[in-house]
Amino acid sequence: MRKILLTKKLKADNAKLFDGIPDIELVTVGDGEQARFDEHIRDAEALLLSTAYKMTKEVIDGAKNLKVISRTGVGVDNVDVKAATEKGVLVLNTPEANSISVAEHAVALMLAVSKQLVMYDGELRAGNFAIRRTNKSVDIDGKTLGLIGCGRIGRFTAEKCRAAFDMKIIGYDPYIKELPGITLYESIGEVFERADYVSLHIPLTDETRNLVGETLLSKMKPSAYLINTSRGGIVDEAALARALKEERIAGAALDVLENEPPKADNPLLPLKNVILTPHSAALTKECSARVEREAVAGICDYLKGDTPKFVFNRELIK
Numbered sequence: 001m002r003k004i005l006l007t008k009k010l011k012a013d014n015a016k017l018f019d020g021i022p023d024i025e026l027v028t029v030g031d032g033e034q035a036r037f038d039e040h041i042r043d044a045e046a047l048l049l050s051t052a053y054k055m056t057k058e059v060i061d062g063a064k065n066l067k068v069i070s071r072t073g074v075g076v077d078n079v080d081v082k083a084a085t086e087k088g089v090l091v092l093n094t095p096e097a098n099s100i101s102v103a104e105h106a107v108a109l110m111l112a113v114s115k116q117l118v119m120y121d122g123e124l125r126a127g128n129f130a131i132r133r134t135n136k137s138v139d140i141d142g143k144t145l146g147l148i149g150c151g152r153i154g155r156f157t158a159e160k161c162r163a164a165f166d167m168k169i170i171g172y173d174p175y176i177k178e179l180p181g182i183t184l185y186e187s188i189g190e191v192f193e194r195a196d197y198v199s200l201h202i203p204l205t206d207e208t209r210n211l212v213g214e215t216l217l218s219k220m221k222p223s224a225y226l227i228n229t230s231r232g233g234i235v236d237e238a239a240l241a242r243a244l245k246e247e248r249i250a251g252a253a254l255d256v257l258e259n260e261p262p263k264a265d266n267p268l269l270p271l272k273n274v275i276l277t278p279h280s281a282a283l284t285k286e287c288s289a290r291v292e293r294e295a296v297a298g299i300c301d302y303l304k305g306d307t308p309k310f311v312f313n314r315e316l317i318k
Contacts, residue, residue: 001025003065004299005044007037007053008072011289017296021303029053041066046299048072049079051279057083068308070298072291073282074098074153075231076312077204084313090302091312094294096152098282103156105281106199106229109253110145110161113225113275114138138223138250140165146195147171148188148212149230150179154201158182170194192219197227204231214239220249229281232256241267244274255281 004018006028018024027044029037031052041047041059046068049055055069057080069079070092084091112118115137123131145161147154150173161167162181169181172188185191192198198220202208212226213236220226226249228235237258243249253275257266260279268274282291298308311317 002046002303003027003040003044004046004048004303005029005037005040006048007031007050008048008292010292010296014289014293014296017293017300021300024303046070046302048295048299051078053078055079055084060084060087060089068092068299068302070295070308071312072295075203077231077233081313085316088316090308090316092295092298092308093310093312094291094298095310097290097294098287099152099156101284101287102153102229102281103160105255105277106153106157106201106227107160107164109227109229109255109275109277110140110197110199110225113227113251113253114140118275119272140167140197142166142168143196144168144170144194146191146198147173147182147201148191148198149173149201150176150182150184151201153229154199155179155182157199157201189216189219192216193221195224196221197225199227200230200234202230202234204233209233210236212236212240214242217243217249222248223250225250226252227254228252229255232258232260232279237266237268240274241271244268244271247273251275253277255279 002024004024004026006026009028027040029040037053041063043065044063045065049069049071055078060080060083066089068090069084071079072094074093074095076091076093079091081091120131145158145167147158150171158169162169170183170185170191172185172191211234217239240252244252251273255277256279262269298310301308307317
């Protein structure tokens with residue numbers, strides 16, 4: 001039997017994708033069941049991987065039968081891709097399934113932080129109706145959105161902001177030379193200087209870790225906002241907390257943090273000019289179903305002898 005290890009319980013219609021594939025055994029391991037995961041990964045041929053577990057080099061080396069890791073999401077930062085590639089293990093992801101949902105969340109964060117929705121809600125519930133006269137919110141219409149990373153999610157975010165709020169779109173992406181409707185700059189610093197909203201849409205790599213620190217934050221306008229729906233490690237949280245506390249930027253809205261869940265001493269938690277959500281941008285009902293389906297489909301393609309649609313380490317494809 002070919003063991004397929006699933007780190008989440010599949011929806012019935014997605015589980016049916018395995019129907020008709022002979023000699024397979026589906027084993028589901030829930031969050032927090034590390035001992036069961038360690039037991040079953042040793043002889044699993046395929047793994048459907050959520051963010052609940054890490055595929056380190058040691059785990060990959062100990063998985064004697066492993067041939068494919070299918071990640072439920074875009075990021076593969078909980079997989080040692082180098083170790084997997086060296087062992088000939090395909091690493092799959094689902095780069096298209098969550099694009100709309102994350103773009104919507106980025107726009108929602110822009111609106112929430114601009115209109116001070118969380119603050120106003122809290123003050124109203126505390127009996128401070130007079131807070132309405134303090135003019136703490138701002139308009140988005142006609143402002144400049146700066147994209148750091150102009151891939152699928154960044155472009156969807158831009159389209160929504162342009163259509164709904166007539167925003168001017170500028171961006172930085174070293175891998176893209178030209179995009180319709182987006183003014184691209186060769187320097188990331190120029191985008192930080194010019195944008196009213198800087199929205200991050202890049203992967204977490206050795207090059208991007210703590211990319212947004214004191215240097216780039218110091219280039220932002222005092223009236224500007226930072227939005228991050230990509231990965232927490234891209235932002236130096238201590239530097240961001242200082243900028244927010246000293247009101248060197250107007251605010252920030254983050255769906256991702258360096259440590260998740262955050263530690264109690266995270267400097268962003270006490271601040272009023274930052275909105276935080278629990279890495280939930282891609283966890284809408286519709287998106288969860290799409291991501292799960294694409295991740296299962298990748299494993300099924302492999303089991304049937306076909307090339308999966310989204311292979312992260314494409315150098316293994318011959």
